[in-house]
Amino acid sequence: MKKYLVEFIGTFVLVMTIGMTVIGTGAGALAPLAIGSALMIMVYAGGHVSGGHYNPAVTLAVWLRGRCSAADVVPYWISQILGALAAASVVLFLKGDAVATPADLKVAPALLAEFIGTFALAYVVLNVATSKNTAGNSNYGLAIGFTVMVMAFALGGVSGGAFNPAVATGITVMHLEKVANLWIYLAGDLAAGALAALTFKFINPEDK
Amino acid sequence: MKKYLVEFIGTFVLVMTIGMTVIGTGAGALAPLAIGSALMIMVYAGGHVSGGHYNPAVTLAVWLRGRCSAADVVPYWISQILGALAAASVVLFLKGDAVATPADLKVAPALLAEFIGTFALAYVVLNVATSKNTAGNSNYGLAIGFTVMVMAFALGGVSGGAFNPAVATGITVMHLEKVANLWIYLAGDLAAGALAALTFKFINPEDK
């Protein structure tokens, strides 16, 4: 139960930061710094309890890599999505006046962007937070959080920059994305998480 | 005595940075980066002496969690508020020409924003700086300082973004907030610190 609460709190903080910095008068060009840092602080705070995923695609990747029990996968996903929905409610209350306009996405570029960004994120997570070679480091949160910052700067204009199905759900509820595009995030992000797990196993053959 | 001096210095640096970067020609959109980093550097510098709270709500949370002696709580609070007042005096001297206009706050959104931001801050502090599981890490200052940066980007436009009763006192003296709104910070921030301590105990039951 405590792991699920930690996943709920972390995803809440991440999605609330996205909504508050992107809608209306938010953080402007600096929003990716705020968003990536929101993930960083929650990874540092909750990683020792739940692993600090806050992202169904990361949970999938960590499970495939063998560092998340099968029984935890669905409860993690539910906690993450509930955290995103709670955050969306808070954002809609606090940003009452501001109206978000859903971005227009082109399917192929958006799928590619989500795939690349989520692959990078899960690849970094597995290597800095689950590898025997890097155990005990103090940089895992910085590396993970700033991967989202980098990918939001690089690819946010193409796909909206979710790299996370729970975030995609939250920003759809906040009217930043269209319901009709939600499948792009689910398909692109989960496929990327799975490929990242395979890649990790290939480059770390001795690390079971 | 040395602990109180460290709390005074750290709160002074934090509140001086707020005043100098927010009033008049300051750091503009980058002010949250400067402010969060000010907290980070003081946590790294003074944490080994006083714990590096610089915030009455954090002192409350650390005391409830059992890592601050009851005899230290009030002297910490006094040191923090004196540091904030000293910083406000320096800012008023250095920014003599610039006039700060107190923000207009709506009570419910401001209370909610202060509560969320301070909860996140105290939750991060307790997990990265007082948990047995994360002992010895080098990221505690980065995580704590950047929590204030994230929350200032996300919620600063709603509540002014103090997340700290000593900061609230300092920015009121600098005319950035109205005296009539000071209770919002005291109530919201201290309640959030208390809830963060309860949350920490729930998710770390074995960590006494």
Place this chain on the structure above:
Amino acid sequence: MKKYLVEFIGTFVLVMTIGMTVIGTGAGALAPLAIGSALMIMVYAGGHVSGGHYNPAVTLAVWLRGRCSAADVVPYWISQILGALAAASVVLFLKGDAVATPADLKVAPALLAEFIGTFALAYVVLNVATSKNTAGNSNYGLAIGFTVMVMAFALGGVSGGAFNPAVATGITVMHLEKVANLWIYLAGDLAAGALAALTFKFINPEDK
């Protein structure tokens, strides 16, 4: 083989971030933060497998310092250049509409800027990632990635700020630099990598 894949992935992420944040509506003035952080995250993710060079000049420096086998040098260079070319293809696809205008360079200032920036980068890499005195630290990725950020802010306007022959190849394919100027990067960057290795040996005489 796994080391070469890691070098390919890291250089891909670095060069893709450069193209996506610099061409058209990218990250504007914040591009150096995104680019330096892209290197940082890949160093943290892949350093334990390949050393995390992502840069032929760094591979040269690490080989001269004695921490990269001679048999790996050419395969590393090929992996890095292939990663850069793959990234350029993705950027050209995603930025289809935007047209990059090659920068006009003055030879002497550009050579000097590339030399200084790449010297700083290789000097930092050797000291934070291959020195016995700093072994086991958690800051190597931050130091290495932010060296590129600093040098891009300081010298990007003079030379385009590659500090990396693979990056130079990638940005030439993306039309950000002219083919006729490619030699500036090859000559300036490789010479700087070699001097950094000599400097490291001079200041760390006991570290073989």
Place this chain on the structure above:
Amino acid sequence: MKKYLVEFIGTFVLVMTIGMTVIGTGAGALAPLAIGSALMIMVYAGGHVSGGHYNPAVTLAVWLRGRCSAADVVPYWISQILGALAAASVVLFLKGDAVATPADLKVAPALLAEFIGTFALAYVVLNVATSKNTAGNSNYGLAIGFTVMVMAFALGGVSGGAFNPAVATGITVMHLEKVANLWIYLAGDLAAGALAALTFKFINPEDK
């Protein structure tokens, strides 16, 4: 000799970054991020050889605290000033067209700003890089470098934000400050370094 070379290189990189990001079309509002990070990377790269001072006021503070031999003080100062002069020459060459206008300073506010900023810097250096309690941490460079970033954001508009007599020399040669104001930096910065050493001894009485 190797220690002096490291001090020369680090101060060169710091002062070159200042000149290139502040004069003409530099890094604009982001200059403090570049400058603080320049110090950070050089502290991480050279700290294990020379201590990574790059600042006569820091050398004074570290000597008073007992972690720098008396015989090294003057050679360190000379290396730092030579590094600053070399950087100023490079900046004047690369920024040939751009003209820097010396800032107009008011003596009392500038002295106070330099004193506060340099006190914070030396206080952080002594606590994160010379204290027994924090030995072995990986955050010393981040804390030290970002102190300069914070103080440049907060106080740069008042004093020019040198916090370092070698930097003050360099920016005077680059025409960013007037020769007649150089004494402000010497007096304010060295006095602050001395007070920081006394403060460190008071709050760490058992740490000889």
